[in-house]
Amino acid sequence: MADLFDNVPSTQTGPDAPRATRAAPLADRIRPQSLSEVIGQENVLSEDGPLGAMLGAESLSSLILWGPPGVGKTTIARLLADVTDLHFVQISAIFSGVPELRKVFEAARVRRQNGGGTLLFVDEIHRFNRAQQDSFLPHMEDGTILLVGATTENPSFELNAALLSRAQVIVLKRLDLADLELLAQRAERELGRPLPLDGEAREALLDMADGDGRAALNLIEQVMAWKVDGKLSTDQLSQRLMKRATLYDKSGDEHYNLISALHKSVRGSDPDAALYWLARMLEGGEDPRYLARRITRMAVEDIGLADPAAQRHCLDAWALYERLGSPEGELALAQAVIYLALAPKSNAGYVAYKAARSEAKRTGSLMPPAHILNAPTKLMKEQGYGSGYEYDHDAEGAFSGQNYFPEGMKRPVLYNPVERGFERELKKRLDWFVQQRAKRG
Template sequence: MADLFDSAASAADTPSLNRPLADRLRPAKLSDVIGQGQVLGPEAPLGTMLSSGSLSSLIFWGPPGVGKTTIARLLADETDLHFVQISAIFTGVPDLRKVFEAARMRRQNGKGTLLFVDEIHRFNKAQQDGFLPLMEDGTILLVGATTENPSFELNAALLSRSQVLVLTRLDHDDLELLAQRAETELGRPLPLEPTARRALLDMADGDGRALLNLIEQVAAWKPQGQLNTDALTSRLMKRAAKYDKSGDEHYNLISALHKSVRGSDPDGALYWFARMLTGGEDPRYLARRITRMAVEDIGLADPQAQTLCLNAWETYERLGSPEGELALAQAVTYLALAPKSNAAYVAYKAAMAAAKATGSEPPPKHILNAPTSLMKDQGYGAGYAYDHDAEDGFSGQNYFPDGMERGAYYVPVDRGFERDLKKRVDYFAGLRAKRGKN
């Protein structure tokens, strides 16, 4: 599992009892790795590559503590490649040149190199391009690790020469198996009641390395009997949830919140709203996005939704955190339960597309003002029908450029307040057709 198990000291260099538990449990072969069956299984991408002897350069994309570093080390062992590990955070261009030159010398002596680059997304485009010639001529087999979306963080040339493999957070069963291995290594069970044990696994939040660090703390205690959940949590500080306000997790969670609202699930929406708040998201960002949801997904099916969101936003500004966050939660709940319509949003996009397509077509002259005699002579305002003087207060005249086919952009849905708006749209369309106006 594990970049978990990456340690500067080897087993031979450090007495077993003094070595960190994560290092002592480092897998010796790929079959020992916990989890990641979608990558390592016999029919999975990496398993297939190894069985066919056609291993290519790889990018491991996944959260911390799920096995990126250790899988790379074990790949080197399985393929008889020399393993070199660098971190993009601490490696500059001069260091890269030394690594590349050593790999070339190694190749001349008949030994290949598996170059593992941790945090590869930290390298800029020029540095990423530097790997390409050595990948193409076989000097190195590159294995990069990143917690960020490679589509956004790595350049296209590097991605085209690599296969991206997604590593996932460890689930409860994976963490339980890891805990059992730790207990075997320690030679005794953890002094925890079942509910406390579950709480310990939850604290790890899918990160194997974090779990082993927590287990080391628990194992050092000498309690009288087994600890319950309260006793455990009072001694351990709960890990902060993984949340990068500028990274993938930020966009994933706001997408989950938005789609839960759109899907009329207030419980799901409140959960993702709470996840973002507990991760440290700025409530003002959430207020802005919630208001956007009201405009995009509720629209005129419930015009009050937008007003309620703006009021919740203002309430937050007046009260601050944490009191003001309740107003935002109320807005989220209201939006999830409101009738949904994106008709105005669709109409806006269609009108924008038409505006771009028709360029600088002028308005028809009959709806232009004519403040000067010259403009009157040019026909400005000629034939304009003042709607208040027309029957039913509706003239039905044309408001599109001359020669342009009339657009029908706004198509209200038969939900919420838009039921009434649909009746109005149909009513005016009927009058327009009756009077023979386009």
């Protein structure tokens, strides 16, 4: 699979190349011939970057290349093999099983006995199960292979800890518009003519690739095959090309990245950003019911008693979605997100609950004080159950100030309301109770 590409002149490419060569995909024809020609990954390939530093010290270790599709994982692996003079072997975890792995390891062992080395590139390495991942370990440790794995999923979740401890994770970034423009210029030099697009249409074409260099070159190749007079506008381009599907995996890393962005935008009181991330997830095909549940959780966790109506608003939006369905019901979810983003924020209830759970674990065997225990039998009354209990409704201000924690337990302070929204009123009540409790000892 081709990822990133080069503009090195060659007798095998260009408009005057042999017909068989010209038939090769554009991505293959302008593949980089050196690491310095790779576009968009300067942060890892420069002299100060992790890969550049390893190569400078001539101490390349096993690697996991983590990044979205079309950013150069396969290309970088091939070029690393060239730089280190290692035999390049590529397998895919989608199509390879234990028998194929055994053959690869045996061939690498023989190669090593003959004085050679092997760089084994494993595409989609996260697709291997735990046992298959473990099978790499002894061959990595004894130097039979130098493993370079590629994954679009978070290695922390998808790869064994033992494998991760023996490899360095290199994070590759999605290509921005400037990177994609460089790719487009390389493609134009290779094809010997400019794209038949005006400026806005050119930017729209690159935007369709959504940061994927391979997708960008495929789109460019389609456009270059058209027979058109002059330059096409954005509207004319959109009539001929469909936008690339948004990168979104409802069970993968992108799913968790976007729901995190939505949650933090709500917590940060930014309704515009919150609506954007909600729309991104819906456009990607996310289940609106999942979003309704997560939005309700935000009301409980980040707003709480600062605005008790927020939870009811979310539940109503959830119910409205169930009645209306898509797309009308999604508007109710959007309005709930706006409400939450603009609501006063407090996690005091959430913090208090976690603190209470911690106290309960620490003091879990302590009995309630005897005066608040029921005494339905004579024996229990004789044991002091219920003795000394004061009925709060009969006390001044309907507050007796009695202790309700276990005897001998230091009274903790768990709930600290904030000076925002409705919790401001709750804080006034809490402060009054604290004062009355102090007065009554």
